Amino acid sequence: MDTMLETSQLTKTYRNQRGIRNISLRLNAGDVYGLLGPNGAGKTTFLKLVTGLIRPDEGKITLFRQDLIDHFEAGMQHVGCMIESADFHDFITAGQYLKMVRRYYPDVTEHRITQVLEAVGLISVRNDKIKHYSTGMKQKLALAAAILPNPKLVILDEPTNGLDIDGMVMFRRIIQQLSEEHGTTFLISSHMIHELEQLCNRVGVIVEGQLVREGDVRDLLAGGQSLEQFYIHELESRKGEKSVV
Amino acid sequence: MSRWKAGWINELSLLVHRKKIIAFFAFSLLLPVLLAVSLHALQPVLGLVAVSQSFPIQMLSIYTSAWIPLFIFTVTADLFPNEAASRTLKLAFLRPNTRFKVFFAKVAALAAGIGALLVLLGAATLVCNVFAGTALSLAAGMGVFKAYAAAFVSMVALSAVFVFISQWFKSATGFMVFAIVLYAALKISSFLLGAMSTFSPASYTDWHMLWIHPTVAAGKLWSTSLYLLSSGVLFFALGYFIFDRKEV
Amino acid sequence: MKKKWTMLGGAVGISSVMMIASGVSAFASTSGYDAYKSALKNTGTLQNVSVQTQASLQDNGKTLASAEGSFKVSLDTQTASGSADLKTNGSAQSVDFYKLKDQAVLKSSNDNTYYVEQELSHGKNKKDQKEKFDPQISQQAETVIDALVGNLKDYVEVDTKSNGSKAISANLDQTQIPAVVNAIAPIVIKHVSSQDHDGEQKDGDKNEFPLNRDALQAAAPKLTQDIKIEKVSFQADVTAANYIQHQEADVTISGKDASGAAHQIVVHVQADLSGYNTTKPDTIDLSGKKVQQLEHHRFGKHGETESVK
Structure with a gap:
């Protein structure tokens, strides 16, 4: 194995x-x-x-x-990770954040962002600033960011x-x-x-x-x-x- | 896209999403106009400089001695102590990017910010000139370009010192206060100790003045360039040394 | 991993060595500014010297006023002598003066009277002098001046000749003059050129020395707006023995007067030094001459105006 x-x-x-x-x-x-x-x-x-x-x-x-x-x-x-608390630059939106993450992985498509946001149920708030998110929403965004690059x-x-x-x-x-x-x-x-x-x-x-x-x-x-x-x-x-x- | 570039673009996009950075840039567009108007208004009292061929250079000396350093402190505070405080450093650390690339991306974003600010200030100042009816001759324009390019080098070298210092801070406000006090102290120290005017990177804020004068010895330009370059490398390297060992 | 530390250590090591080396070379590089400073200090140690001076004021190319003087100064014997000629708008006057151990004698070309002033407070003067040359204070002042001059000191060129003498020069145009100077200078110029003429010498006090000090001021156009320093140039020759032999400076100022007429004013001053430590000031024998004692306050006032200029 x-x-x-x-x-x-x-x-x-x-x-x-x-x-x-x-x-x-x-x-x-x-x-x-x-x-x-x-x-x-x-x-x-x-x-x-x-x-x-x-x-x-x-x-x-x-x-x-x-x-x-x-x-x-x-x-x-x-590797995709979420370590300790889910902290973000809270003056940007979830969509903007995942776009930033995507830049590190040449193979990840724009469509994948929509896919993971849908999976964690944040698609409707993708254009809201992260500072308006609850702890649970941030936790979901962290999971979305972790699985974004198909790790x-x-x-x-x-x-x-x-x-x-x-x-x-x-x-x-x-x-x-x-x-x-x-x-x-x-x-x-x-x-x-x-x-x-x-x-x-x-x-x-x-x-x-x-x-x-x-x-x-x-x-x-x-x-x-x-x-x-x-x-x-x-x-x-x-x-x-x-x-x- | 190479990985450090991804980090760099990310840092830049974070900068432009920050309201205070945008405010900085917006105000920089106004600053030359405000200075020109207020200098003009004050002329009966202060008899100050009019908008003339030398206006872009004289304004540059004001920008590099106070305005751009202030910008450097603000951006540096956001890039390092503020990220430490809001525990967002790990966002970049957990991506396929070495610490060196993360550090380099941040420093490159700061340098790009300084460059953009200089371009903006220069453009706004030149527009002031055009409006005042004293458009620059080609030769004077070249001189202005050279001065602004030289100012970029001295400002990046200055930022290296403060990037290094910012590594010791976990609070943006604390760093800002310390940076301003330190900068003022460095400026004053050259009045008390002659050697400081050569050995402190803060004394080179009017370095661009050397480049617009035809008779300044080439050796002097060479040795001061070398000084700024090596002090920049040294402080960035020391800053990276601490950054690399950061535990988040 | 090891490679990274080698790189980092190398970067820190090389850059710090380079920083110190380039800093030291920038610090030690003898600029024209330092050469001039050293010559000025060395010249200050002379016991006696002869000085020829010239000054002129031009407005739009027309000479408004000119002055010439020649002086012999001796510090060790505390004596001096000299004469000065002043021409303003065609009228000329000249003054001879002698500074002896305990008295000063002035004579104008306009009459035959010798005006004499007795030195009252000799001891106090000496003390003043001592304070003035306190090395610690002058050292501190030098550091402050150096810092104010800043990078400008690199504008000063020096050309060392084969015989060891040096030609030092600096030329600044408007762009290169520091913003601070350009901001403050017009205020000073405006203040000086618009000052009311006090007309003091016309109040009929016979006890005063009849020098028309305001003539120069009256001749200068009164600038009120758009005052700018256009150009500053400075030249000095220094002998192989590091004494200043010749120095001259030109300042070009432009501006408009109250009626809106444009003026370009050029101020020129120069001084030539000779007879280093071989100069003997002339003395004067007052016996049989018409002598008038000057009241002390008048002389004091005179000294005050001089220091303003």
Whole structure:
């Protein structure tokens, strides 16, 4: 199977001693990988590292079997992401913003902009300035911008934050459709277990900066465990370890 | 379209979508007229310069000493500290564009803005001349062109210093205040310390004056050009060094 | 990755070296301005010297007034002597003067009287002089002047001759004159040329020295509008020993008077220096001559007007 993204012994410590430690993880083509963890566990840090927003202290990141930092452009050509909050230059419109995004990808057509705006349900407000958007609308625009260039790998950080039920369902449908019809690989972080359970084929649990457990969702469910039980178990066993120490 | 160019066009389109930049440009069209009219009106009191063959050059000295630096601070504040504050830097970082290209695109957009402003100011000033009935001779026109081109070089070199400084700021307002104070301090310092008039890029705002005089030694033009070029490269390189290590 | 840091380090290294090198060369390059400054300072150290001066005022090509003078000045003995001729619209007057250790003597060509003024406050004068040459203040003033001159100093050309002497010159046309100068100069010109003539010397005070100071002012046309400095040119010759030998300046001003007539006024001044440290001012023996004492305030006023010019 083709490796889309691989990290080995990835370590990053912030000045406040938070960060992640020795995370080794591999995403194969077609994976929908859920990154599960409590707030502040290091999910966003990990996603920022694999998208080059921050530099690791130690460890290596390869994207499509090439070093991320040395082949940043070639790698990112096929990656779409939304990291942390959905922030935009809010004095332009969604249409103008996607036009700007399109300039980086020679193969993406003007029609594709309409397509993604329709997909996320923003087509009617494409000529409104982003500053008039709600948080959920911005979240949808961020997803539209991420999938605009038909990426092979999509990295989503807490994508359903601020979305209503309709929005959540829409997000899930888009992800499922891209995964099934185009074989797009996803790396999704969330603290919403049920969401990941429905979407992902694999999950990893990050607690206090470490990847404590990885598993195949089908295997876990086949063992009679729900993802929630699996997650709670992992969290509690960590706490247990801690109290022993 | 090559990738840095995509970034550059994006930065430019962001600039023209900003109201205050448009206001800057609009006011720049009015500025020569306002100056010409007010200078004319003040003539009985101040006995100031009339619109004449030398008007475009004398106006240029006003533009380069205050108006264009102010434009540089405003645009730089938008390009760097403001993007850091509104967390929009990642929009460019997450696209297939190296940090160097992102930085270069921003600096090129700033330079293009300075160039456009100079063209606009120059054109408006020349129109003032035509209206005042003192259209320029070809030779004088060439001199004016040379002066405005030289002003572009000195203004870009000046902007390098402030792009470098802006890397330390996370607030546009903070940067603006600091930049204005620093610029004033640099201007004053040459009155206190002779060496500053050679070693500070802020002292070259009237550099274009050297290019319109036929007797200025070629060696002097060469050494000051080299100085502006190298200080530009140095401060842009230092600015990039910090920009490249930014964690967003 | 390594390549990037090499490039960046190279750019920073090379550009900072180049910046310092070009800055130093621009800083150290002896412009005509610096050559003149150094000659001026060196000339200031002379103990005594002879000076020939000339000045003229032309309006639309017609000479309105001209003045010539020759002076011998000695700083070490604090004496000086000289004569000056002033021609305005055909009328001429000349003045001889002698500055001795404790008195100043003036004589006009119009009569045979010698006007004498005793120096009252010798000590105070000395102190003034000391203050004037305080090196720290003059250093500070020099920095300020340098900064004001700015890039203009590069307009000054210098041509060094094979015998070590130098010809220094500067020519500025209207475009090249800094905006500030062009903004302020017309105000000053207007102010000076439209000043009321005080006619003080006609009030019959016999205790005053009969020099028609206002003659020059009366001769000049009174510009009221469109005043512009058209051209400034300056030339100086400096000897191999770095003394100023000759200097001259022309300023061309254009403008209109109250009746709307256009004027082009050319002011020309020049000075030639000779007898460096070998000059002895002439003295005068007042015995048997008609002498009148001058009141001190009159002389003070005289000095004041001189400093304005």
